[in-house]
Amino acid sequence: MPALPLDELQLTERDPKTGKLRTLPALHPEIKADRSFVLYKPPPAIRDPALVEEFLERAKFIADDLNWLLALPHDKFWCQVIFDETLQKCLDSYLRSAPRKFDVLWDCHPEVHELQKCLHRSVFLTFLRMSTHKESKDHFITPSVFGKIIYNNFLFDIPKILDLCVLFGKGNGLLLQKMIGNIFTQQPSYFSDLDETLPTVLQVFNNILHKCGLQCEGASAEPQKLEEKISVTAGNMPLQELKDIVLYLCDTCTTLWAFLDVFPLACQTFQKHEFCYRLASFYELAIPELESAIKKRHYEDNSVHCAVFSCSCENIQPFIEEFLQIFTSVLQERRFLRDYDELFPVEDDVSLLQQASSALDETRTAYILQAVESAWEGVDRRKGQAVKDPA
Amino acid sequence: MALPRLTGALRSFSNVTKHEDYSEELADLTTKRSKLHAQLLKSDLTWKKIIKFVDDNLDKKEYQTVNGDLKTILQAAKQIVGAENGQEAIESGAVFLFKTFHGKECVGHDETKVIKQMFGPFPSSSATAACNATSRIASHFPEEQLRALMQLAEEQNGGNRVLFGKNIVFSFDMHDLDHSEELPVNGETDMQKNISLDY
Numbered sequence: 378m379p380a381l382p383l384d385e386l387q388l389t390e391r392d393p394k395t396g397k398l399r400t401l402p403a404l405h406p407e408i409k410a411d412r413s414f415v416l417y418k419p420p421p422a423i424r425d426p427a428l429v430e431e432f433l434e435r436a437k438f439i440a441d442d443l444n445w446l447l448a449l450p451h452d453k454f455w456c457q458v459i460f461d462e463t464l465q466k467c468l469d470s471y472l473r474s475a476p477r478k479f480d481v482l483w484d485c486h487p488e489v490h491e492l493q494k495c496l497h498r499s500v501f502l503t504f505l506r507m508s509t510h511k512e513s514k515d516h517f518i519t520p521s522v523f524g525k526i527i528y529n530n531f532l533f534d535i536p537k538i539l540d541l542c543v544l545f546g547k548g549n550g551l552l553l554q555k556m557i558g559n560i561f562t563q564q565p566s567y568f569s570d571l572d573e574t575l576p577t578v579l580q581v582f583n584n585i586l587h588k589c590g591l592q593c594e595g596a597s598a599e600p601q602k603l604e605e606k607i608s609v610t611a612g613n614m615p616l617q618e619l620k621d622i623v624l625y626l627c628d629t630c631t632t633l634w635a636f637l638d639v640f641p642l643a644c645q646t647f648q649k650h651e652f653c654y655r656l657a658s659f660y661e662l663a664i665p666e667l668e669s670a671i672k673k674r675h676y677e678d679n680s681v682h683c684a685v686f687s688c689s690c691e692n693i694q695p696f697i698e699e700f701l702q703i704f705t706s707v708l709q710e711r712r713f714l715r716d717y718d719e720l721f722p723v724e725d726d727v728s729l730l731q732q733a734s735s736a737l738d739e740t741r742t743a744y745i746l747q748a749v750e751s752a753w754e755g756v757d758r759r760k761g762q763a764v765k766d767p768a
Numbered sequence: 769m770a771l772p773r774l775t776g777a778l779r780s781f782s783n784v785t786k787h788e789d790y791s792e793e794l795a796d797l798t799t800k801r802s803k804l805h806a807q808l809l810k811s812d813l814t815w816k817k818i819i820k821f822v823d824d825n826l827d828k829k830e831y832q833t834v835n836g837d838l839k840t841i842l843q844a845a846k847q848i849v850g851a852e853n854g855q856e857a858i859e860s861g862a863v864f865l866f867k868t869f870h871g872k873e874c875v876g877h878d879e880t881k882v883i884k885q886m887f888g889p890f891p892s893s894s895a896t897a898a899c900n901a902t903s904r905i906a907s908h909f910p911e912e913q914l915r916a917l918m919q920l921a922e923e924q925n926g927g928n929r930v931l932f933g934k935n936i937v938f939s940f941d942m943h944d945l946d947h948s949e950e951l952p953v954n955g956e957t958d959m960q961k962n963i964s965l966d967y
Contacts, residue, residue, distance in 0.1 A: 411803070412803070413796070413799055413800050413803040415796040415797060415800050416790065416796055433881075434797065434884075434885055435797065437881075437885060438797075438800055438885070444931060447931045447932040447933065448929035448930065448931050448932070449929075450929075454932070463796075466788055466790065469788065470790070472775075473773070473775070473776065473779070474771075477942065477943075478942040478943060478944035478945075479944055479945050480771065494940060497940065498938045498940075501938060502931075502932060502933035502936065502938075505932075505933060505936070506932050506933065512932075531785065531786040534784050534785040534786070535778060535782070535784050535785070536775035536776075536778040536779045536782075536784075536785055537775075537785075539774065539775050539778070540775050542943075543942075543943050544942060545942075546943055547939070547941045547942050547943045547944075548938075548939025548940060548941030548942070549938065549939050552936070570784040573782065573783065573784055574778055574782050574784055577777060577778055577781050577782045578774070578778070580777075580781070581774060581777050584777075621772050622772075624771070624772050625772035625773075625774075627945055628771075628772060628773050628774055629774040631943050631944070631945060632773075632774045632775065633774070634943065635943045
């Protein structure tokens, strides 16, 4: 007899209170174990023995509990995941607070480092299991029901998906592509959520500009209070504030890059909000300002370099027109064009497009290339001179 | 202080996420410890079963020697768990100590950590006494017999279940920024370098 999906399975068991036999759906809150997961807190930035000890105790609890969870049979795993709020909060706290690669380097105790690694793996495996509706031939959930479960219980949401990409995407890209691809396929509402999130992403850019005392397009039309007129710029703001802004910018760029790298299908949603154009104009305004502020402060921390990113699509043919439109819209952003061209030569892209499509509008591409060329005019730095890390 | 994160902003300002209240979780470590104590009381391996095991497998003369060691473990558990927690908690603590020190020659770093995680700070002399007593008790039994006894405790913890993803190759490589000696956006740097104030 073929196995039933978990969402249709019924279990017969003895009621612990009355001792009588009863039938329950396999996915039922009473099946959840009373485990009480604790919240994750990142490793301490300093080697304070008390802080190290607290981290170790907390992390050990989580690591043990996640190992227990991963060893549960399919039905019990899903009951725990759906009905245990402490588990959901624990996983969320890890995604929020786990150290990113570009976070300030901490002098890490070897035991802390080992436990953090162990935790990192267990969290990934937990999310991997949560994103899989078919674990084996006999253990599976109806795809549409799976889509509802993960969405209605907020097992995955857009911020969590972005965190997963930045934390795990580099080394586990292929697995993560499958995980996130499956989540979006089984629950298309995530596309609407992404669409709803994009204005907040753009607002983050606006907020950075605002904090640096820069004008921005699409900024709030609210009248400015008189007391706000004191001009704070990246050059004169307190050092800690500048550091926060730069780290915020690094985190924003790296997170978006990681997400689009893992899930290129999301590019379409980004483009609906004229993302490339907004990014280019943000870059043009913010980066030179932050760069000169950093230089002015003799800010020697190498970890605060900024990342530039691109949106790429595997199937290039349908996007040629979009590519041309995006470039046409950012041609006035000269600084952005130069830096972009240095990292991703536009000439190469155009050459690729010419090979991909014989119907490419040569007048437009020539216009774009000419604009890129003119963006370099009058600049001492020349194309291809960027100092790149040989690694 | 919260780190500046894009996803932090999305959690705070968008409507696509569950707005969690984390304030009640401040005492989560205390809750966790009491939950572990409760789990310990439900263990399939009980103090009575250990006594019965000793009684069933040893002759009278040997039993009397071992009985003294059992009492030592119970006494150590009383000091570590706290007499005020009642006989049941003390006995489950004694089982925990027996399980922890089984196969160990001394109280090492790992054992100290495990006991501290379960009961908080404890007198090290009690742990040493329990460890030595466990070692002496274990010397009276073949390894297989003891392993069978210990399995009673492991089954409840899922010790012999297969971990999901056990064979998955996991990479710790994470997205990072491109480091370079110079920012790529340094159009004006050369110009600035050429300016000389040396008249």
